[in-house]
Amino acid sequence: MAVVKLFGAWLSPYVYKVIWALKLKGIPYEYIEEDLSNKSPLLLQYNPIHKKVPVLVHDGKPICESIVILRYIDEIWPQNPLLPADPHERAVALFWIKFADDKSPFISKLYRTDGEEQQVAAKECFEMLEVIEGHALVGEKKFFGGDEINMVDIAFCSVAHWLGVIEGFTGLKIFEPHKFPRLNSWIQNFKSIPVIKDNLPDTDKMSAVLKRRREMLLASKSS
Amino acid sequence: MAEEVVLLDFWPSLFGMRSRIALAEKGIKYEYKEEDLRNKSALLLQMNPVHKKIPVLIHNGKPVCESLIQVQYIDEVWHDKAPLLPSDPYQKATVRFWADYIDKKIYDLGSRVWKTKGEEQATAKKEFIESLKLIEKELGDKPYFGGESFGYVDVAFIPFYSWFYAYEKCGNFSIEAECPKLIAWAKRCMQKESVAKSLPDQQKVYDFILQMKKHFGIE
Numbered sequence: 001m002a003v004v005k006l007f008g009a010w011l012s013p014y015v016y017k018v019i020w021a022l023k024l025k026g027i028p029y030e031y032i033e034e035d036l037s038n039k040s041p042l043l044l045q046y047n048p049i050h051k052k053v054p055v056l057v058h059d060g061k062p063i064c065e066s067i068v069i070l071r072y073i074d075e076i077w078p079q080n081p082l083l084p085a086d087p088h089e090r091a092v093a094l095f096w097i098k099f100a101d102d103k104s105p106f107i108s109k110l111y112r113t114d115g116e117e118q119q120v121a122a123k124e125c126f127e128m129l130e131v132i133e134g135h136a137l138v139g140e141k142k143f144f145g146g147d148e149i150n151m152v153d154i155a156f157c158s159v160a161h162w163l164g165v166i167e168g169f170t171g172l173k174i175f176e177p178h179k180f181p182r183l184n185s186w187i188q189n190f191k192s193i194p195v196i197k198d199n200l201p202d203t204d205k206m207s208a209v210l211k212r213r214r215e216m217l218l219a220s221k222s223s
Numbered sequence: 224m225a226e227e228v229v230l231l232d233f234w235p236s237l238f239g240m241r242s243r244i245a246l247a248e249k250g251i252k253y254e255y256k257e258e259d260l261r262n263k264s265a266l267l268l269q270m271n272p273v274h275k276k277i278p279v280l281i282h283n284g285k286p287v288c289e290s291l292i293q294v295q296y297i298d299e300v301w302h303d304k305a306p307l308l309p310s311d312p313y314q315k316a317t318v319r320f321w322a323d324y325i326d327k328k329i330y331d332l333g334s335r336v337w338k339t340k341g342e343e344q345a346t347a348k349k350e351f352i353e354s355l356k357l358i359e360k361e362l363g364d365k366p367y368f369g370g371e372s373f374g375y376v377d378v379a380f381i382p383f384y385s386w387f388y389a390y391e392k393c394g395n396f397s398i399e400a401e402c403p404k405l406i407a408w409a410k411r412c413m414q415k416e417s418v419a420k421s422l423p424d425q426q427k428v429y430d431f432i433l434q435m436k437k438h439f440g441i442e
Contacts, residue, residue, distance in 0.1 A: 049324065049357065058313075061313055063313070063316045063320075064320060065319075065320055065323055067319075067323075068316050068319045068320050068323065069316075071315075071316070071319065072312055072313070072315070072316040075312040075315065076312050087296055087299045087300050088282070088285050088287070088296070090296075090299075091287040091292050091293075091295075091296045092287075094289070094292045094295070095287075095288055095289055095292060098289055098292070099273070131273055135272065135273055
């Protein structure tokens, strides 16, 4: 019986954060793919409050919410630490992780909305990129974690991969490399890390599914 | 080197109260600086350039932003007294989950109770009460969320007690009638000096909310 189980959905950036953390630490796990339109009784039992993925189950005990899961993983398996040891540096890292967590939903709003609502989401995304470029990546660092990725890099994954795919099929242009040179370097560096590169949802498949989801969402809104 | 601790804050802030309580629990001497949010100080803008919000904890010149991060930082740095977080990783995950729930659900729903009216407010009130009942269930029969001792979730949630009267008056309902165990818990927390001296008077908060409603044009 697997000691570590992960309930996930192949499209969710929150799920990938957990996958990368487990792989970076070399933790074997059993992955269970959930159909989010038909959630399993087991998922609802393990996450009765939010009913969402990811859920990590360790020795039968569930942990919910991706950041809570990441911190748990980092504490149980201290090899390849994902947070700085110094309390102040850790507080700064946690600040950026919270910022990423608070702002990332606007990226998915880009494909779930249209008209004014979409414009608001686009503005929020653009401002988020400006903050990252101007405040988080200052100091010639290769990654938020320094020479190696850490939890902050993982937390910003939607910017690195999901944003580009969504811009592709919605026709939005929010991220432009020349406007965000530091962020552009970071994205290239982040996506060339083997654990990240080998564990990303297929761009074409994701594009097709999200585009269809967008069409259904917008159709149901107008009816 | 002498420890220099400054807290940039605003008296009715639920978030600022958390840090006040944590500092008091640890017996830390600090300078409290009241911010005028319509005229933010240069220090605040320098220490929290991203959000420009309070509370900001400044320890030996270095800022820590976001109240729950501040509470965890205080607990780590001053770890030899009154521990707020459990040491077991699974229990830590549980308390972090509930603090996150308080911020994502209870704060937003409470805000909607005083900021809206009519049907929107009725919906907000219903959902707010549901979320309070959920957290009351988590408390169970324990004296505190932390068990026998006052802990992280208690610190995260008790500030809301100072806003209960305002929510009740704005929404025309009684939290004690809906969640008697929560009120018993809150009164127990208020017996602690660290809490009593960190929370403002409920009437004062209600007067402040009335002013805010006038300012935002909400009847």
